[in-house]
Amino acid sequence: MKRLENKVAIVTGGNSGIGKATAELFCKEGAKVIIAGRRTEENNKVVDELINKGGEIIAVQADVSVASDCQKVVDAAIEKYGKIDILVNNAGIADKHIPINDCSEDWFDTVCKIDQYSVFYMSKYALKHMEAEGKGSIVNISSIGSQGVAGISYSAAKAAVNAMTKNIALYYSATNIRCNAVGPGPTPTPLNSPEQMKTFNMDFANLCAKHIDITLPSADVYDQAEAILYFASDASKAVTGQILYVDHGTTLY
Numbered sequence: 001m002k003r004l005e006n007k008v009a010i011v012t013g014g015n016s017g018i019g020k021a022t023a024e025l026f027c028k029e030g031a032k033v034i035i036a037g038r039r040t041e042e043n044n045k046v047v048d049e050l051i052n053k054g055g056e057i058i059a060v061q062a063d064v065s066v067a068s069d070c071q072k073v074v075d076a077a078i079e080k081y082g083k084i085d086i087l088v089n090n091a092g093i094a095d096k097h098i099p100i101n102d103c104s105e106d107w108f109d110t111v112c113k114i115d116q117y118s119v120f121y122m123s124k125y126a127l128k129h130m131e132a133e134g135k136g137s138i139v140n141i142s143s144i145g146s147q148g149v150a151g152i153s154y155s156a157a158k159a160a161v162n163a164m165t166k167n168i169a170l171y172y173s174a175t176n177i178r179c180n181a182v183g184p185g186p187t188p189t190p191l192n193s194p195e196q197m198k199t200f201n202m203d204f205a206n207l208c209a210k211h212i213d214i215t216l217p218s219a220d221v222y223d224q225a226e227a228i229l230y231f232a233s234d235a236s237k238a239v240t241g242q243i244l245y246v247d248h249g250t251t252l253y
Contacts, residue, residue, distance in 0.1 A: 002028075002029045002030030003029040003030070003229065003233045003234075003235070004026055004029040004030050004031035004086070004229075004232065004233060005029070005030035005031075006030070007030070007031045007032070007085040007086055007232075008031065008032045008034070008077060008081040008082075008083050008084055008085050008086070009026050009031045009032070009033050009034070009084075009085060009086035009087070009088065009232065010033075010034045010035075010036065010073060010074070010077055010084060010086070010087050010088065010122070010126065011023045011026065011033060011034070011035050011036070011088040011090055012035075012036045012037075012062075012064050012073070012088065012089055012090050012091035012118065012122060013036070013037060013064075013090040013091030013092060014033070014035025014036060014037060014043075014046065014059070014088075014090065015035060015037035015039060015042040015043045015045070015046045015059070016037075016042060016046075016189070016190050017187075017189035017190055017221055018090055018141065018184065018187065018189060018221045018224045018225065018228075019035065019037075019088070019090040019091070020035075020046055020221070021221035021222050021224065021225040022088055022090065022224075022225040022228050022229070023035050023046060023050060023055075023057060024050055024053075024055070024225070025222070025225040025226070025228075025229055026086075026229070026232070027050050027053070027054070027055025027056065027057055028053075028055070029229065029233070031056075031085075031086070032056045032057075032080075032081055033050075033055065033056065033057040033058075034057070034058055034059070034060060034073065034076060034077045034080070034081075035047070035057065035058075035059045035060070036059070036060045036061075036062040036064060036069075036073045036091070037059065037061070037062070037091070038061065038062065038063050039061075040059075040061045043059035043060075043061060044059060046059065047059045058076070058080060060072060060073045060076045064091045064114070064118035064121065064122060065110075065113035065114045065117060065118055067117075067121045070118065070121035070122045070125055071121075071125050073122070074122070074125040074126050074129070078129060083129060083133055084126050084129045084130060084133075084136065085130075085133070085135070085136055085137065086136070086137050086138075086139070086232045087122060087123065087126045087130075087136070087137075087138045087139070088138075088139045088141070088228055088232065089118065089119045089122050089123065089138065089139070089140045089141060089161075090141045090228075091114060091118055092114055092115040092118075092141065092157075093110075093111060093114050093115065094154065094196065094200075095107070095111045095150060095151035095152075095153045095154035095157075096151060096199055096200045096201060097150060097151045097154075097200045097201045097202070097204045097205040097208065098151040098152065098153065098201050098204070099151065099152060099201065099204045100152040102201060103151065103152050103153055107153060108152070108153040108156075110153075111151075111153035111154055111157055112153060112156065112157045112160075115153075115154065115157035115158065115161070116156075116157040116158075116160045116161060116164075119140055119160075119161055119164055120164065123138055123140075123164070123168060123179075126138070127168075127172075127177070130177050131177070134175070134176055134177075135175075135176040135177060136176075136177045136178070137177075137178045137179075137180075137231060137232050137233075137236075138165075138168065138177075138178070138179040138180075139179075139180055139181065139182060139228050139231045139232055140161050140164070140165050140179070140180070140181040140182075141161075141181070141182055141183075141184070141224075141228075142158050142161045142162050142165070142181040142182065142183040142184075142243055143158045143183055143184055144183055144184070144185045144212065144245060144247055144250060144251050145158045146158035146159045146161065146162050146183060146243075147159075147251060149208040149209075149211050149212050149251075150208060151201070151204065158183075161181060162181060162183075162243050165179050165180060165181040165241065165243060166179075166241045169240040169241030169242075170241060172240070173240060173241070176237075178231075178236070178237070178239065178240040179240060179241065180231040180236070180239060180240060180241065180242045180243070180244070181242070181243045181244070182224060182227045182228050182231065182243075182244050182246055183243050183244065183245040183246065183247070184219060184224050184245075184246055184247065185212075185218075185219055185245065185246060185247020185248060185250040185251065186214060186218045186219070186247065186250060187218060187219045187220060187221060187223070187224055187246075188218060188220065188221075189221060212250050212251055213249070213250050213251075213252070214250065216247075216248040216249055216250050217248050218248070219246050219247060219248060223246055224246055227244055227246045230244075231244070
């Protein structure tokens with residue numbers, strides 16, 4: 001039996017990087033998948049690719065920093081499949097390692113709305129339906145940046161994701177609804193491509209690098225997807241409120 005057979009899963013930011021790898025793995029494991037992303041063309045490419053590989057998947061164009069768009073994603077899942085078993089809060093942007101003295105209020109708001117508020121919105125709306133079913137698994141995508149080794153806005157947002165993960169898990173601890181987080185370490189994605197890195201504040205990035213071991217191997221998007229699958233599946237049915245760092249030990253010292 002496939003590990004997610006008969007499960008319905010939402011993956012935000014599912015049209016690239018870790019989100020796409022997760023959607024692909026979930027389809028292989030038998031889930032019915034709904035991806036949410038802002039870019040319609042990229043959404044459609046992923047849907048076509050995974051349908052051609054035998055997956056069952058649809059896409060919803062949405063900006064998950066906007067509450068009404070998050071509600072739209074949840075409504076689409078319910079309309080299509082009648083339930084939500086799994087929510088993966090993956091959508092996010094990098095903050096370019098901007099330290100506090102160079103971070104504008106607008107940029108701080110932008111990062112927090114996408115990386116933090118979207119987790120609140122999506123979880124709040126999906127939990128209503130998980131409660132009705134009496135079960136469900138939320139997997140939030142955090143980061144080693146939650147430990148402060150990133151720009152101010154990203155560090156703040158991902159630390160908040162960790163806190164929300166534990167808070168939601170605590171509230172639902174007596175039920176079959178679980179909430180956990182995966183914290184990727186260095187993982188090549190479009191968000192940290194060489195072209196994107198040219199826009200980063202490298203002085204602060206290099207300072208942050210003195211507090212983590214960046215000489216270790218990088219994880220890849222499928223390493224992250226496998227960890228997400230563990231929390232999404234019944235293999236972790238007794239696990240809640242945990243943050244799993246997938247980073248080859250980058251933050252151990």
